[in-house]
Amino acid sequence: MSTGIASREVDRGTFLKASFVGGAFILGIDFGALPRAAHAAASPTQLNAYIRIGTDESITIVAPNSELGQGTSTALPMIVAEELKADWSKVRMELAGANAAFANPMFHLQLTGGSTAVRGYYQALRTVGASAREMLIAAGAAKFGVNASDCVAEKGAVRVATAGLPSSGQVATYGSLAAAAASLAPPANPPLTDRKNFQIVGTSIPRLDIPAKVNGSAVFGIDVRLPGMVYAAVKQSPKVGQIPGAIGAAPRGMKTVALPNGVAVVATTTTWAAIKAANSLSVTWIDAPSTASADTTAMKAAAAALMTGGSPVRVALNTGDAPGAIAKAAKTVTATYSVPYVPHTSLEPMNATALVTPTSCEIWAPTQAQGPCVLVAAAITGLTPDKITLHTTYLGGGMGRKGETDFVEQAVRIAKTMPGTPVKLTWSREEDMTQDFYRPASLCSLTGSLDSTGALTGISSRTVSPSIGYQKGPARYADPTAVDSSAVEGITTMPYALPSQRTEWILDTAPVRVSYWRSVGNSYNVFFAESFIDELAAAAGKDPIAFRRGMLGANPRALAVLDTLTAKSGWAAAPKAGHARGVAISQCFGSIVGEVVDISGSLTTGIKVNSVTVVIDCGNSINPDTVRAQMESAVLQGLGVALWGDMPFTAGKPMRRNFNTYKMPRMRDAPAIDTTIIESGGPLGGVGEPGLPPIAPALGNAIARLTGTRLRSLPMFPQPVPTS
Amino acid sequence: MSETRTYSLNVNGTTYPVTADSETPLLWVLRDLIGLTGTKYGCGIEQCYACSVMVDGQVEHACVFDATSAIGKKITTIEGLSTVAPKLQQAWIDEQVPQCGYCQSGMLIAAAGLLKEHPQPADSDIDSGLPNICACGTYPRIRKAVKRAAGVATTSTVSR
Numbered sequence: 001m002s003t004g005i006a007s008r009e010v011d012r013g014t015f016l017k018a019s020f021v022g023g024a025f026i027l028g029i030d031f032g033a034l035p036r037a038a039h040a041a042a043s044p045t046q047l048n049a050y051i052r053i054g055t056d057e058s059i060t061i062v063a064p065n066s067e068l069g070q071g072t073s074t075a076l077p078m079i080v081a082e083e084l085k086a087d088w089s090k091v092r093m094e095l096a097g098a099n100a101a102f103a104n105p106m107f108h109l110q111l112t113g114g115s116t117a118v119r120g121y122y123q124a125l126r127t128v129g130a131s132a133r134e135m136l137i138a139a140g141a142a143k144f145g146v147n148a149s150d151c152v153a154e155k156g157a158v159r160v161a162t163a164g165l166p167s168s169g170q171v172a173t174y175g176s177l178a179a180a181a182a183s184l185a186p187p188a189n190p191p192l193t194d195r196k197n198f199q200i201v202g203t204s205i206p207r208l209d210i211p212a213k214v215n216g217s218a219v220f221g222i223d224v225r226l227p228g229m230v231y232a233a234v235k236q237s238p239k240v241g242q243i244p245g246a247i248g249a250a251p252r253g254m255k256t257v258a259l260p261n262g263v264a265v266v267a268t269t270t271t272w273a274a275i276k277a278a279n280s281l282s283v284t285w286i287d288a289p290s291t292a293s294a295d296t297t298a299m300k301a302a303a304a305a306l307m308t309g310g311s312p313v314r315v316a317l318n319t320g321d322a323p324g325a326i327a328k329a330a331k332t333v334t335a336t337y338s339v340p341y342v343p344h345t346s347l348e349p350m351n352a353t354a355l356v357t358p359t360s361c362e363i364w365a366p367t368q369a370q371g372p373c374v375l376v377a378a379a380i381t382g383l384t385p386d387k388i389t390l391h392t393t394y395l396g397g398g399m400g401r402k403g404e405t406d407f408v409e410q411a412v413r414i415a416k417t418m419p420g421t422p423v424k425l426t427w428s429r430e431e432d433m434t435q436d437f438y439r440p441a442s443l444c445s446l447t448g449s450l451d452s453t454g455a456l457t458g459i460s461s462r463t464v465s466p467s468i469g470y471q472k473g474p475a476r477y478a479d480p481t482a483v484d485s486s487a488v489e490g491i492t493t494m495p496y497a498l499p500s501q502r503t504e505w506i507l508d509t510a511p512v513r514v515s516y517w518r519s520v521g522n523s524y525n526v527f528f529a530e531s532f533i534d535e536l537a538a539a540a541g542k543d544p545i546a547f548r549r550g551m552l553g554a555n556p557r558a559l560a561v562l563d564t565l566t567a568k569s570g571w572a573a574a575p576k577a578g579h580a581r582g583v584a585i586s587q588c589f590g591s592i593v594g595e596v597v598d599i600s601g602s603l604t605t606g607i608k609v610n611s612v613t614v615v616i617d618c619g620n621s622i623n624p625d626t627v628r629a630q631m632e633s634a635v636l637q638g639l640g641v642a643l644w645g646d647m648p649f650t651a652g653k654p655m656r657r658n659f660n661t662y663k664m665p666r667m668r669d670a671p672a673i674d675t676t677i678i679e680s681g682g683p684l685g686g687v688g689e690p691g692l693p694p695i696a697p698a699l700g701n702a703i704a705r706l707t708g709t710r711l712r713s714l715p716m717f718p719q720p721v722p723t724s
Numbered sequence: 725m726s727e728t729r730t731y732s733l734n735v736n737g738t739t740y741p742v743t744a745d746s747e748t749p750l751l752w753v754l755r756d757l758i759g760l761t762g763t764k765y766g767c768g769i770e771q772c773y774a775c776s777v778m779v780d781g782q783v784e785h786a787c788v789f790d791a792t793s794a795i796g797k798k799i800t801t802i803e804g805l806s807t808v809a810p811k812l813q814q815a816w817i818d819e820q821v822p823q824c825g826y827c828q829s830g831m832l833i834a835a836a837g838l839l840k841e842h843p844q845p846a847d848s849d850i851d852s853g854l855p856n857i858c859a860c861g862t863y864p865r866i867r868k869a870v871k872r873a874a875g876v877a878t879t880s881t882v883s884r
Contacts (some may be wrong), residue, residue: 003745011830069822069823069824069825069860070823070855071823100730206817206820207820207821207822209815209819209825210820210821211817211823211827212825213828214816214817214821214822214825214832215763215802215803215805215806215813215824216760216762216763216801216802216803216811216829217803218763218825219761220767220825220826222761222764223755223761225761231756236728257763269744269745269748269756269757270745270748270752270753270754270755270756270757271752271755271756271765272748272749272751272756273745273748273752275768294878338734344879345859346824346826346859347764347772347774347824347826347827347857347858348764348766348826349765349766351766362766374777394824394825395824396764396825396826396857397824397826397860401858406726426823428768429766429767429769454848498873519815540752580811625820629820629823629865632860632861632864632865633823633860633862634861636860636861636862636863637859637861637863640861658768658769658771659766659767659769659770659771659772659857660767660769663774664812664857664859665861665863666855666856666857666863667850667851667854667855667856667863667867668852668855668865668869669862669863670861670863671864672864
């Protein structure tokens with residue numbers, strides 16, 4: 001039975017609605033995505049249970065973001081629990097399905113990306129927790145016949161704190177107050193806890209998702225099992241842009257389903273049977289006009305031609321007089337850098353499960369993009385979005401790839417051909433590697449100018465690269481001044497005060513699909529920028545840290561990161577014999593990260609990465625150990641891609657199909673990693689991505705010092721390209 | 725030419741009847757026919773080792789392991805690991821190892837195999853004994869967790 005009352009806007013854009021259902025105080029929430037009129041009509045369950053406080057003292061908090069390893073399924077509940085003054089040992093977490101009410105307040109879409117979980121939801125979640133707390137306090141005050149101001153909330157209970165009252169010192173647990181609290185109106189603008197009094201936020205609380213991840217019980221998308229479920233696999237175009245023509249017959253007992261870019265095979269027995277049948281299925285493929293041009297050699301030549309003669313030249317940033325600075329320079333340095341296309345390689349391949357009926361569509365998926373998935377499913381089934389239910393599973397990695405909706409779309413298309421039967425679609429690793437939306441390749445030429453004192457007077461750069469923005473919405477780029485900021489971020493956002501900077505970009509319309517990859521443009525543009533800064537420091541005859549330090553006077557947070565890094569890495573002392581160090585710093589997603597890498601070895605015998613020192617200022621950390629874990633993760637992923645990562649194309653075909661030809665870091669490759677978090681109190685910054693950009697340039701800078709050779713092209717150690 | 729075959733497998737001490745194409749690898753018998761999904765598919769060609777299980781105490785890669793050759797043997801998956809190596813899972817929790825968690829079933833099985841062979845593993849034993857891929861890069865914490873489970877002093881690789 002529900003005793004819900006009208007929803008209340010408790011903070012700008014955050015609506016709450018209370019009810020008592022199934023033995024629990026349920027606080028439904030909407031972060032402002034639903035139309036205002038919808039709130040009055042919505043039942044609390046339509047607004048979706050956000051916090052559930054059971055009479056059994058259990059507290060369930062929904063994590064609105066996808067959990068792909070970054071730890072937000074613990075960090076977000078921590079924020080609610082802090083204001084709620086919950087007993088953390090009673091807190092359980094649930095992963096949110098698709099619901100417009102859970103849209104990230106930063107961009108009004110339920111989507112996990114851009115290191116936005118904590119930044120986007122922080123204020124709203126505090127308000128939600130504080131509202132529930134005030135309702136419980138009010139219920140407790142009524143129970144004890146005192147004023148709310150006589151009560152305090154602590155560790156999952158309300159206590160009468162004022163001395164000298166008949167009920168002084170009495171305590172009522174949240175569970176015992178749940179029913180009464182649910183009948184109250186959520187208060188507007190509840191008081192928030194001063195950070196210095198935080199007891200949960202800012203502490204290294206063990207993650208809520210880890211126990212299930214060490215005993216095999218965590219359910220990833222690929223693990224979904226439903227009664228009567230069948231298994232699907234896909235054979236997609238082996239070359240870029242192809243579509244299927246004639247499709248051969250499926251083995252007995254199986255069926256094929258034609259898809260826009262390939263064919264699905266559905267088996268009743270196992271995923272293995274479906275993959276095997278898909279692999280041996282006969283399909284004729286029809287080339288797109290651009291298929292043959294997806295060839296690494298040809299694409300490199302085309303990019304080089306664009307660099308010198310391409311148009312329009314789009315200006316992303318133009319401060320001061322950079323050309324003038326070059327003309328007046330005592331010394332100039334020019335260098336050209338490049339990076340290849342890079343796959344995402346999340347270890348759980350793309351997969352999704354769908355059950356379509358004439359009136360409904362239910363999806364289980366490891367997705368970073370709940371909102372977009374619902375829209376895609378609605379378009380395919382012809383159902384309205386309210387008839388689409390999406391359950392978010394754990395994600396076995398995502399790295400941005402699972403923010404695309406293609407695999408979910410395929411599952412829905414297949415399930416639509418067999419109404420009432422749940423279909424689990426699983427891509428083979430080969431499909432996953434060759435049907436990626438890759439990190440864009442990029443070619444960047446930079447010129448820096450130094451005055452007679454060795455001070456940097458300006459940086460001019462021109463980048464040629466494909467564009468995520470262009471591929472997702474080309475119309476905007478008909479305007480010759482339109483710039484995809486992600487193509488140059490990391491260059492335009494250097495932390496330094498430069499007297500002049502001109503950043504140009506030329507769009508490359510190469511046919512390879514590109515998309516978001518951990519830290520997006522920063523992941524390679526910081527390699528260009530911070531490697532080049534070291535080249536300039538060398539030309540100026542200055543120490544790399546001293547050179548950077550001189551340009552950070554107006555950026556005290558970055559300066560503090562660099563100074564802490566200097567101390568923690570022992571930069572002042574000479575490295576061990578045979579070792580060398582490199583440094584890099586970047587600011588992105590609202591955080592500043594600096595890294596120093598210590599290496600030994602040689603270009604011929606191999607480079608050994610011994611240790612990495614990381615310093616991050618993300619404003620404040622919610623869960624410091626999670627921040628450290630993300631720095632470790634970003635360093636390892638960034639190292640692997642800097643050393644070995646690429647996807648070569650030959651005559652339209654992506655050539656690396658599995659981990660036998662795509663080299664990933666393993667245990668023996670992992671350096672010691674030491675992370676320091678600066679709790680600067682600045683605005684909250686992201687954590688999942690900002691650790692990645694500095695590692696490639698720090699490594700390149702160390703290699704230049706160790707060997708005298710500047711590596712300007714990634715990967716630094718290209719692996720043999722398979723011939724078929 | 726493959727054929728359908730009926731047999732039974734002993735997994736984590738329980739006997740499961742199986743009717744499957746005789747070529748179906750152990751991984752898919754476990755996941756799709758028996759319903760133990762803790763063992764993961766990552767590559768299918770014995771490269772990432774996310775599918776690691778134990779067969780009669782030996783670490784095997786289930787994606788290429790003929791299920792019928794496990795008939796009459798004792799199979800241990802992540803779901804049954806706690807009876808074989810109880811300290812490992814707790815060490816993984818204590819060191820807060822998993823991130824996405826997808827590789828960790830295979831990692832834990834491989835670690836159990838490693839500790840069986842090297843009860844006091846040196847770093848070089850861990851390097852060679854745990855070749856599994858973790859795309860999240862949890863290696864420094866795995867190293868610490870293995871040593872913790874083994875009761876070996878750690879040279880700190882992670883600032884925690």
